[in-house]
Amino acid sequence: MLQRLRSRRGPDDLGAATTISVVGVALLLVAGLLLFSRIAHADDLRTRAQTGADAAALAALAPLRDQAVGMALQGIDPAGAGYWMVLGSKEEHAAAYAERNGVRLDGSVTLSGMAGDTAMVDVRTADCQLKKKSEMTDKEKDDLRNRRNLCTDTSGKQGIGRFGTARAIAKLYSPICHYEYDPMPDNPGTGGPASAKLICAGVQTYPFGNRSQVERLFKLRLVDHQDPTLYTGMPDGLGGVPGDQVVSECATSGKKPADDLPFGERVVAWAQCWVGKVWYSWGGGTYSGPSRGICCSPGGYSGANTVGFDCSGLSMYAVYQASHGRIALGHFTGSQVQDPRGRRITPSVSALRAGDLVFYGGLPTHHVAIYAGGGKMVEAQQTGTLVMVSTYRQAQFAMRFDG
Template sequence: MTRPVPRGDAGDAGAATSVLIIGMALCLLAAVLVVSRVAQAGDMRTRAQRGADAAALGALEPLRLRLVEMALAGTPPAGLGAWLLADDAPQGAAERYARGNGTRVDGTVHLTGLDGTYAKVWAGTADCQLKKENELTEQEKDDLRHGRRLCTDGSGEKGIGRVGTAVAVARLTVPDCAYRFSPVPPGEPVPEQQPAPPSRLVCGGVVAWPGGDAAALGKKFTLRLVDKESSVPYNGFPYLEAGTGGAFPPPGPLPAGTPEMIRRAIAFAQAQLGTWYQWGGTCTAPSRVAATMGNCDCSSLVQMAYRAAGISIPRVTYDQWRFGRGIAPGQEKAGDLVFFRMGPRGPEHVGLIVDPATRTMIEAPRTGTTVRYSTYSGYIGFRRPYAG
């Protein structure tokens, strides 16, 4: 005997199955939405990191270009730093690179290292992931009602949302640069205070000056991402090279109207006071213990002083005498160069004026003496190696 299948029971089972399938679909949809939001958040973090990386590298690009420019002009770039730039240059460059990667810089670029060659940047995505109504705090609900602290998502909708954030640190590495000197011609006397003029400046094996290849040279000045900042703070001012005691303070009182770059040049020269004179010395690592080739002679002292101010001037006194513009006696200012003892090729000695009212200069006098303050007289003339 056949028995009919109860239709009511079958219908209930079918309905239950449908409800179960729908429920599973809704759960799956919810899971997909959650995964989608997590993926979106992950994508935002990735984009934020990319933007932070670009901004940190970009913050140091103006300094990199400036140092390459100075090397091409014949000035060794070692020891030069971010003080050469306008104060807002790292920030502006970081913001441009961040915008180019769909992000924004949060806060101020933080420079570290004695010469400001480390840059730390915080960045966030330009767009956001909007929060749902049930995710908003009471404060955020009030902000939404009054149109405060709104952001825009990828579709252009405004609301309260989350942004991707990231931080990055970059470092600029400067190659070793050194002058190569031409020998004094046979039979020509060697002046006591003038080295043979340099024939070229070589950086990392590449000739930078004269006639250097900017592209090849630029590859030696490298930017890369690093894990952390320098532990040494950056104070925005030139510092003493190795062996001379670290960062030095700004110079003391100078005549009214002295430009900031001249204050920096004089500060560098003051920091060398008491270091030994060395004929032909580069003035890149002056010592108070002994005269070495890192110590200063008269012309390298003023060259390196102006280098600290971001101005390239020639290496030897003969060429410095022809550089810049002549200044009439009585019109000299702090930072001008004062020249002495005319020889066959030009002046044999130079000093850096500190205070024309008292005729005070800083000089590296001769072998066996140290860099010192002196009163200038019996001079040949004055030169100003900058526009002003």
């Protein structure tokens, strides 16, 4: 029978079979092209999402980098830069670059690190790939019927679809900076120096720093993980120096200076955290606590092996903590007495208020203390003494800062 059927085939039968085969192959090719097109579209969504996420994460940290660069150019150690200094929200900065890349923020920007120098951003594409009804869940079909939760594809058609999503994490890497002080031989062994150069990664940023050169020292990079340190939105002033086991009176007692105190009283309270706890150390002190100093003072004293504060290090620290990092003073008396954010006050007991900085010597000055009220002041006086409360000595200048 099979042989008989085969013998009955004519040329027309063979042509029809060939046509059916060609049509079948063509249909398979079309289906393959459609599938390939959808896969390519999905890949494009993911690629665009990742590009937008990368841009948004870097943009979120750009204003912090600009803040740090500005501080370095003003002679202020950029280690004091924190996201609490940035104007505008982190979402605003990230969203601007996200939108330029055709994506939208998916939630808020998450900062980590003590200074908020690491940013994590989640985004999704502004457009979507529409789903076929066969791909939809029952809920999605109901949403489609009732015109809920719709998205728009690149052709402007609305429906239920899938977005491209991505996450990116960026980090700001800042250079290590230090001061090189101009010696003052006529004032050996006294407080902080009157003027200094700020050197960051071997580049002089102050005075006469070149902005484009300084900007290259502060690098924004994409990274794989968030910083394990929680960002609290304010500087951490109760840690001392890791490994040196220096603990302030405030940390020991748990009595962190209260935020409801007047600003000047908070300045005094932060300085008093260290009274009797750490030694004077030439060049010592950071925005977050005491540190090892440097060598050497005009009198030949080295702070390199002593964890503590010099006079300007203590005032810098206290003002920074009291202002929640909004006022980062330079680490030398010459910049503090001329800082435009403060105002000159007559340095008499009757005119002074708690928290005023009082300066000694002409211009340039050579020592600073913190007026505590009642004819007293807190100071890191000189090598060989602990941070102390002492009787006010008549100063030549006084500056008042408002937090």
